[in-house]
Amino acid sequence: DVKVTQSSRYLVKRTGEKVFLECVQDMDHENMFWYRQDPGLGLRLIYFSYDVKMKEKGDIPEGYSVSREKKERFSLILESASTNQTSMYLCASSSEAGEGTGELFFGEGSRLTVL
């Protein structure tokens, strides 16, 4: 089975702190994604990566950055956390080929609260 593991299920941070969310997948998938999910707003793509060291902005990249130094690992970084970044963060991966890019496998999520 595909496994996408997010390092922290729950985090509480203070405004202005730097926050790292880690994600590891074990299926040799080329594509990795970071979403946030908020009530009434649905799933929104923050960043994605289709190859090591490659990254592309999604719909809401402001306030976030990402790092993909190894194929299996994709990190989301909040340089200076703000209260409006309180959310559920979901990492996902998918294979490269064609429609396979839409078959996402999600991690369990990281619920971040910024005080």
Added chain:
Amino acid sequence: QKEVEQNSGPLSVPEGAIASLNCTYSDRGSQSFFWYRQYSGKSPELIMFIYSNGDKEDGRFTAQLNKASQYVSLLIRDSQPSDSATYLCAVLPSGAGSYQLTFGKGTKLSVIP
């Protein structure tokens, strides 16, 4: 702006009935369509995908696609209380290098015993 629209619900159906979940999309060039199920407090999981016009069946689930009408639906036959969840419709644009799924906001389904 590519959009995917779903009725937010909640959609309530009695146990054993057919649940019909609908989705429309704005990008006429979209080629691939996905249904994800998300239980409360859990992550989304893929349950169906469809690429061609018509119906695709998998057990109690049937996905229907009508590209001319830009409409995709999910039918759940013999609905069970365990089907109670939020169902997310997602659309992948056509073209090389298309990686970014557009998700609808989801329809919450409640199956009443």
